[in-house]
């Protein structure tokens with residue numbers, strides 16, 4: 123499923139500021155895109171436009187179009203869009219509605235009328251994959267911040283959307299859980315051709331996996347393209363995007379081959395440095 | 402001074418979330434508390450402002466047992482920024498949010514004004530001052546929660562996940578701000594999953610796992626122990642991982658690397674040799 127964003131601008135009601143300012147993007151089916159930029163630049167607002175929360179729930183002025191596989195989001199209700207586009211909220215607590223973890227994961231598919239057998243299968247698979255065994259009977263308020271976040275992710279995946287938008291899904295996760303989540307997303311992207319848009323400040327997690335980066339600043343797209351190229355652009359670091367340390371190292375060492383290799387992960391940095399050593 | 406003396410805590414009977422916790426934190430210290438999701442970090446720090454009381458054992462704040470004092474009295478001493486800023490923000494305006502604690506503690510009105518503008522400026526929120534806190538972005542809300550607690554300059558400061566939703570610039574500013582709060586008579590305790598931020602700002606690291614204290618020491622020493630890190634589901638900083646992998650191939654390469662400058666120096670030296 124593809125996403126076409128065409129000259130999209132938006133301001134929230136009561137404010138003149140264009141929180142999104144003339145955004146045009148095309149994200150093909152099966153793509154994995156990192157959406158990054160400083161705090162307050164409009165990332166969450168753009169995410170809300172992708173699943174129809176804007177314009178259907180947030181009042182404001184929207185111009186331009188968002189087309190999800192030929193559906194213009196203006197013409198479809200939010201619940202219809204929700205079946206195509208799953209959104210993991212920035213604040214997981216706002217997403218949790220059921221009395222316990224198991225019910226939370228089952229809630230979405232139940233509402234869509236998925237057969238019971240299939241719901242059980244999805245719930246068990248997600249409890250295993252996202253390590254929720256120990257908390258499966260707990261209520262949302264009995265969960266730690268990171269546990270809430272993992273449950274919100276599982277509940278969204280249970281809907282099996284074709285497009286998955288995750289708004290800072292690792293902000294409460296311990297480093298290993300964050301890494302494991304990214305591995306899971308990578309697998310879903312490759313095996314199921316799930317289209318992924320990941321909003322994230324931890325670039326060291328995103329860089330090795332995202333094919334493309336889109337950088338927002340003050341509501342505008344200031345850079346987009348293959349991850350490697352975008353990370354090398356000076357202005358991207360200038361607006362506050364945390365360039366991965368291995369990329370910074372390659373830049374600082376200032377050797378043409380290392381810069382050209384632009385290692386995005388620890389493994390590729392080690393490889394590039396060892397090759398430079400042999401050169 | 403913060404003192405945990407053999408503290409146990411359970412939310413539900415027979416499921417201890419904290420076990421046998423004994424910690425002493427003295428004035429002048431800047432400490433990080435780290436550990437896996439569900440380890441008990443938030444539960445532990447909620448004992449410092451009296452939101453939770455131990456099931457067994459005692460917590461003393463400046464010599465006073467938290468059981469024998471009120472949360473209101475503790476609030477004068479202990480500034481607490483919640484993991485989820487929404488649990489903290491309530492005022493109609495951003496200005497009002499920051500002014501609230503200052504007024505409550507009886508600061509004169511010109512001092513209130515002064516600090517409100519100073520702290521909104523520091524956290525890049527001044528342009529929103531008459532707006533509602535609930536219209537802010539996630540990262541902005543976290544910074545507002547920080548501003549509204551830091552502005553009273555409490556002697557004990559507890560920050561639960563302060564770098565959440567912050568970009569590189571905001572993190573750097575926060576690190577500098579924490580540094581400027583370092584005083585011989587105050588304590589800063591931060592709960593964080595951000596290893597790089599922690600090594601940058603703290604001089605002591607507590608590692609909690611499954612409710613037990615796993616380690617207590619200098620950040621480099623704790624982060625240099627792969628076994629401990631695995632148990633607490635932490636990963637070393639990216640450049641430490643790089644150093645270890647390089648040292649496996651080139652034994653002379655130093656393993657104890659965290660900061661960018663250290664990695665640049667060591668790698669330049671390595672490449673110059675050939």
Ligand SMILES: Nc1ncnc2c1ncn2[C@@H]1O[C@H](COP(=O)(O)OP(=O)(O)OP(=O)(O)O)[C@@H](O)[C@H]1O
Pocket residue numbers: 257260263264265266267268269294296412413418436437438439440441442443444445484
């Ligand atoms: N109100 C509650 N009632 C029952 N159990 C709870 C409650 N709050 C937390 N817990 C449980 O206690 C354990 C510790 O939770 P805590 O919030 O202290 O973890 P944490 O270390 O802060 O984790 P995180 O990194 O995810 O924020 C978890 O297993 C959690 O499920």
Ligand SMILES: Nc1ncnc2c1ncn2[C@@H]1O[C@H](COP(=O)(O)OP(=O)(O)O)[C@@H](O)[C@H]1O
Pocket residue numbers: 134135137141159160161162163164165166167168180535536537538539540541
């Ligand atoms: N519901 C809302 N009403 C009015 N303004 C909002 C609302 N949500 C966010 N904003 C403002 O829009 C801007 C972008 O916010 P957001 O998209 O949440 O940023 P990001 O996710 O990149 O941090 C911010 O200045 C924020 O204050």
Ligand SMILES: [Mg+2]
Pocket residue numbers: 165166167212289538539540
């Ligand atoms: Mg956001």
Ligand SMILES: [Mg+2]
Pocket residue numbers: 266267268442443444484
């Ligand atoms: Mg917590």
